[in-house]
Amino acid sequence: MLKGFRDFILRGNVVDLAVAVIIGAAFAAITNSLVSDIINPLIAAVIGKPDFSAIVWHVHLFHAAQDLAPGAKPDATAGAIQVGKFLNNVISFLLNAAVVYFVIVLPMQKLLSRFKAPEAVTTKACAQCLSDIPLAATRCKFCTQPA
Incomplete structure (x- = not known):
């Protein structure tokens, strides 16, 4: 039982995820x-x-007189929607997302694109009608000319 748990924890994905959460x-x-x-x-x-x-x-908010203790005033923050705090959090989130994108995602995409193998050619142009046909085709499916 413990061996299975150890194997699960030591898998690369779990450790990488833990490091990513901490960072x-x-x-x-x-x-x-x-x-x-x-x-x-x-x-x-x-x-x-x-x-x-x-x-x-x-x-x-309309408080009924019986809801309040005698001489008590209604809570001033009871009907307050904190729009400004929400805007502060939106700004913080957008900055987090922008920095992650421009500092981590974009450079990683550029780096990985350098090592990406070029895609193999799977079609060729028909000499008669210039449409794309598969390399293994013996006739063009559009103009029926031999390929």
Whole structure:
């Protein structure tokens, strides 16, 4: 039983996934710092607020008098939808996605394309009608001329 579990854990995919999750968590901390320490001050310089967290949409809730204790006031945050915090998280996500794409995905695609073998030619042009026909064809299926 333990041997099967050990074989499962030591397979390349599981170890690679664990490393990717750990590096991803550290990378998220870096991009969150980028958003809070660099981008938000730029937003503050343009808009006048440090970030979007002050943007709140208030939904008016009607409380019945019997729901409240005598002399108590309704909670001011009960009907607040934190739109600004959501926008901050969207900015952070988009930065994470952009950095992962431009720093990891794009260079890996370029590197792998160098080692990719060229595709084998499977068709040839018909001398009569210039349509593509398979290499093994003896006649063109469009104009019936010998290939």
